Amino acid sequence: MSAVLLSSHELTRRFGGLTAVSRVSLEFRLGEVHAVIGTNGAGKSTLINMLSGEIAASSGSIRLGSEDITAWSQPRRARAGIGRSYQRTTIFPEFSVHENCRLAAQAATPRAWALWEPAAGCKASNAAADAALEAAGLAADARRVAGSLSHGGKRQLEIAMCLATGPRVLLLDEPLAGMGAEETDRMLGLLDGLKRDHAILLVEHDMDAVFRIADRITVMVNGEVIASDVPEAIRSNHDVQVAYLGHGEGH
Amino acid sequence: MNAAANKHAWLVPLIGAVVLAVLPPLLSPYLTDLVVKIMVFSIFALSLELLVGTTGLVSLGHAAFFGLGAYTLVLASPADGGSMAWLAPLSVGAAALYALFVGALSLRTRGVYFIMVTLAFAQMAYFVFHDTKLAGGSDGLYLYVRPRLGPIDLEQKLHLYYVVLAALVFTYALLAVVLRSRFGAALAGIRVNEQRMRAAGFATYGYKLAAFVLAGALAGLAGFLVAAKDGVVNPELLSWHESGAVLLMIILGGLGHLRGAVIGAASFVLLKELLSTESLVGPLASHWQLTLGITIIAFVALLPKGLIGLGERLGLGRKG
Amino acid sequence: MDLATFLVQCLNSVQYGLLLFLVASGLTLIFGIMGIINLAHGSFYMIGAYLAFSIAPFFGDRFLLMLLAGVLLTAAFGYLLEWAFYSYLYQREHLQQVLMTYALILVFEELRSLLVGNDVHGVKVPSWLEGSFALGDLMSYPWYRVFASVACIVVALGMYWVVNRTRLGMMIRAGASNRDMVRGLGIDIQRLYRIVFAAGVALAALAGMIAAPLSSVYPGMGGSVLIICFVVCVIGGIGSITGALIASLLVGFVDTFGKVFFAEFSGIGVYLLMAVILIWRPEGLLGKRA
Numbered sequence: 001m002s003a004v005l006l007s008s009h010e011l012t013r014r015f016g017g018l019t020a021v022s023r024v025s026l027e028f029r030l031g032e033v034h035a036v037i038g039t040n041g042a043g044k045s046t047l048i049n050m051l052s053g054e055i056a057a058s059s060g061s062i063r064l065g066s067e068d069i070t071a072w073s074q075p076r077r078a079r080a081g082i083g084r085s086y087q088r089t090t091i092f093p094e095f096s097v098h099e100n101c102r103l104a105a106q107a108a109t110p111r112a113w114a115l116w117e118p119a120a121g122c123k124a125s126n127a128a129a130d131a132a133l134e135a136a137g138l139a140a141d142a143r144r145v146a147g148s149l150s151h152g153g154k155r156q157l158e159i160a161m162c163l164a165t166g167p168r169v170l171l172l173d174e175p176l177a178g179m180g181a182e183e184t185d186r187m188l189g190l191l192d193g194l195k196r197d198h199a200i201l202l203v204e205h206d207m208d209a210v211f212r213i214a215d216r217i218t219v220m221v222n223g224e225v226i227a228s229d230v231p232e233a234i235r236s237n238h239d240v241q242v243a244y245l246g247h248g249e250g251h
Numbered sequence: 252m253n254a255a256a257n258k259h260a261w262l263v264p265l266i267g268a269v270v271l272a273v274l275p276p277l278l279s280p281y282l283t284d285l286v287v288k289i290m291v292f293s294i295f296a297l298s299l300e301l302l303v304g305t306t307g308l309v310s311l312g313h314a315a316f317f318g319l320g321a322y323t324l325v326l327a328s329p330a331d332g333g334s335m336a337w338l339a340p341l342s343v344g345a346a347a348l349y350a351l352f353v354g355a356l357s358l359r360t361r362g363v364y365f366i367m368v369t370l371a372f373a374q375m376a377y378f379v380f381h382d383t384k385l386a387g388g389s390d391g392l393y394l395y396v397r398p399r400l401g402p403i404d405l406e407q408k409l410h411l412y413y414v415v416l417a418a419l420v421f422t423y424a425l426l427a428v429v430l431r432s433r434f435g436a437a438l439a440g441i442r443v444n445e446q447r448m449r450a451a452g453f454a455t456y457g458y459k460l461a462a463f464v465l466a467g468a469l470a471g472l473a474g475f476l477v478a479a480k481d482g483v484v485n486p487e488l489l490s491w492h493e494s495g496a497v498l499l500m501i502i503l504g505g506l507g508h509l510r511g512a513v514i515g516a517a518s519f520v521l522l523k524e525l526l527s528t529e530s531l532v533g534p535l536a537s538h539w540q541l542t543l544g545i546t547i548i549a550f551v552a553l554l555p556k557g558l559i560g561l562g563e564r565l566g567l568g569r570k571g
Numbered sequence: 572m573d574l575a576t577f578l579v580q581c582l583n584s585v586q587y588g589l590l591l592f593l594v595a596s597g598l599t600l601i602f603g604i605m606g607i608i609n610l611a612h613g614s615f616y617m618i619g620a621y622l623a624f625s626i627a628p629f630f631g632d633r634f635l636l637m638l639l640a641g642v643l644l645t646a647a648f649g650y651l652l653e654w655a656f657y658s659y660l661y662q663r664e665h666l667q668q669v670l671m672t673y674a675l676i677l678v679f680e681e682l683r684s685l686l687v688g689n690d691v692h693g694v695k696v697p698s699w700l701e702g703s704f705a706l707g708d709l710m711s712y713p714w715y716r717v718f719a720s721v722a723c724i725v726v727a728l729g730m731y732w733v734v735n736r737t738r739l740g741m742m743i744r745a746g747a748s749n750r751d752m753v754r755g756l757g758i759d760i761q762r763l764y765r766i767v768f769a770a771g772v773a774l775a776a777l778a779g780m781i782a783a784p785l786s787s788v789y790p791g792m793g794g795s796v797l798i799i800c801f802v803v804c805v806i807g808g809i810g811s812i813t814g815a816l817i818a819s820l821l822v823g824f825v826d827t828f829g830k831v832f833f834a835e836f837s838g839i840g841v842y843l844l845m846a847v848i849l850i851w852r853p854e855g856l857l858g859k860r861a
Contacts, residue, residue, distance in 0.1 A: 303666070309665060309666050309669065311669065356846055356849045356850065357849070359849050359850075359853040360805070360849065360853050360854075362665060363602065363608045363665060363809060364805055364809065364853075364854075364855075366608060366665065366669060367608075367801035367802075367804060367805050368801075368805055368845070368849065370798060370801060371798060371801055371802050371805065371842055371845055372842065374798045374842070375838075375839050375842035378838040378839060378842075379836075379839065382835065382838055383835045383836060384835065491794065491798070495673045498666075498669070498670065498673075499670065499673075502666070502670060538681045538684065538685060540677045540678075540680060540681045541677065541678055541681030541682065541685075543674075543677055544674040544675065544676070544677030544678035544681065545674070545678060546674075547670060547671070547673070547674035547677070548671055548674045548675070548678075551667050551670050551671055551674070552659070552671075555667065
């Protein structure tokens with residue numbers, strides 16, 4: 001079994017009287033795509049937000065390797081190796097594709113006090129950006145203005161920016177959102193290539209894609225994990241069929 | 252941060268600086284004074300441009316640092332005039348210190364809250380100078396002798412002119428360097444999408460606070476110069492009307508460009524002069540605020556990108 | 572400080588806080604429902620006060636009638652203003668809203684200057700509210716201040732009833748939490764906004780009218796009340812009427828007792844209170860956590 005890079009233990013989040021996420025314990029391993037699926041309102045967004053550090057947990061803990069990071073801020077977790085992509089594209093549309101990645105990569109070598117050094121000349125950031133674009137398949141579009149990319153291209157850039165910071169764990173929030181068949185294939189190919197060196201959490205609605213790419217699937221309903229297993233086991237899991245898959249094939 | 256830095260981007264400001272340098276012998280004392288006023292407000296506007304245009308932090312209380320810089324000069328000046336060597340840093344430092352306090356607290360909020368809080372803290376400073384006996388109250392204070400530095404004596408109009416010009420060149424150059432640096436790139440990223448910056452690992456609060464303090468310090472510098480120019484200070488320098496005016500300047504010129512701040516400052520000062528000159532607008536002169544108000548509304552509604560946007564549309568100058 | 576003085580100061584605090592609440596509730600309602608930051612809100616307060624000064628001679632002692640007339644006039648004015656000006660601001664960025672409403676302040680100030688001049692005026696307390704009643708041996712409390720507080724409480728209760736017990740109020744609450752949804756339900760959002768805006772203007776103007784006999788009518792009154800209202804909204808949490816009430820009363824107490832104990836520097840008391848809230852709960856006492 002490969003190393004567990006990120007794990008949560010009894011992670012819970014309450015909003016007033018509503019428990020959005022209840023005692024979720026999951027592991028994300030190197031070399032694995034671990035998909036989390038569930039209907040709307042199942043708690044997936046809250047879960048990913050807690051793991052990335054955007055919202056605090058009500059109780060439970062999160063560990064990066066052996067370190068307890070539950071109280072860490074999002075920027076701190078990002079610098080420690082947790083990358084996050086968003087459901088709604090959060091690229092910088094007016095900058096070039098390369099600049100988008102370079103800026104993200106800059107977080108690793110901020111040197112904010114070195115005012116006389118131009119940002120565009122930062123060797124480390126440029127190298128990281130080049131590598132990220134290469135890995136995401138966007139090297140050819142490096143000089144294009146980010147806003148002019150196709151929707152699929154923008155989602156690729158979203159991933160590239162995530163990679164530019166050199167993370168070990170990737171938290172991907174619906175990377176396939178709004179993509180057609182061809183773009184989806186490309187993205188899945190990308191994820192397949194990435195999983196070798198990363199632990200990937202994939203929150204997705206596209207069931208076909210999930211079953212194609214995931215090494216492990218966790219199903220959430222009403223904030224709780226009702227099943228967490230390999231895809232074949234999930235497909236034949238009665239509870240899952242009743243609660244989720246049975247209510248019309250998701251897309 | 253649009254595309255690669257234009258190689259000749261520094262040419263226009265340089266020409267501008269040279270033109271300003273040779274102007275004094277050609278102008279009447281009234282016009283020279285007007286140009287100094289424009290230069291001082293350009294520094295003030297540039298400082299706010301860093302905050303609003305670059306970082307996306309809309310502050311409605313920037314005049315507090317301007318006024319604080321001005322008052323510090325007057326309050327700290329010895330009776331026979333002091334040396335710029337310590338009075339200038341003191342003024343800038345006082346403004347920066349208050350900016351640190353205000354920034355640290357107001358940056359805990361976002362959007363509308365931030366606007367309101369910055370306004371409130373500026374009002375607090377205004378109140379201290381207006382309602383208490385600390386500094387002459389609503390009547391203000393006089394600066395009896397302007398500061399010196401070696402052979403440079405600000406009592407002499409020509410010396411004042413060149414010191415202000417030097418300060419403007421310094422401010423412009425400093426901000427140009429900042430915008431080109433990693434720090435500036437980070438600020439630009441924060442403006443466009445702070446969430447993405449945090450997700451990448453930037454401690455955005457620290458960056459915003461640094462920008463806020465730097466902007467406050469530069470506003471303090473402008474305040475120091477306005478006090479040296481006018482020889483008198485009053486609480487209205489910290490009023491929200493002043494904060495509104497400087498915000499207007501950078502919108503007028505065009506957000507997101509350093510040139511815009513200078514163009515906006517010049518336009519605003521000239522516009523105000525024109526609108527309050529009776530020989531030009533007759534009876535409307537004493538109600539110039541009305542004309543100004545209507546002008547602003549028309550402006551924001553029709554030209555959201557400011558004068559620079561208008562210039563681009565007409566084909567003058569390049570984008571970015 | 573003896574008991575009677577203390578009581579007087581408490582009454583003053585409550586009265587000031589309640590008047591503030593009237594203005595602040597309008598501001599927070601407009602922001603909460605329509606998402607507009609309106610710098611000109613203080614101007615409506617000023618307009619109310621100057622309106623009172625202008626029409627008081629025609630109403631003599633019929634003070635309540637004058638208040639009613641003022642409310643109707645300013646509500647109509649607000650309705651028109653929303654249609655002519657504010658409706659264009661909804662989709663704009665905060666910065667543009669700030670500038671446009673700031674420009675509006677300039678316009679209002681100058682129009683007032685042209686129409687009524689820049690002098691400071693007083694408005695007479697109606698004869699049936701003149702005088703004071705005794706509090707203890709040495710102190711007395713003016714009847715008009717009692718009236719002011721009662722009037723504000725009545726309006727506040729009226730607001731509570733409308734917002735919580737009527738269909739209009741339901742639409743307002745729905746609109747505050749989900750603007751797009753309300754539109755999708757086929758409710759005429761335009762009309763709703765116009766009504767809410769008119770109400771906000773009328774509230775501020777009413778506060779100005781009630782305050783006129785107390786604090787006199789002067790040019791800068793719009794600006795000062797606006798900024799205090801902002802402080803109230805920050806402390807109470809924007810969008811929350813209950814928050815505005817609590818914050819207004821807090822500000823009332825801090826300001827009034829501050830004047831008693833700290834004389835000159837009392838004015839910064841409210842800002843320090845705001846600073847404390849910012850350290851402790853940046854979203855305001857009853858604001859939604861971001």
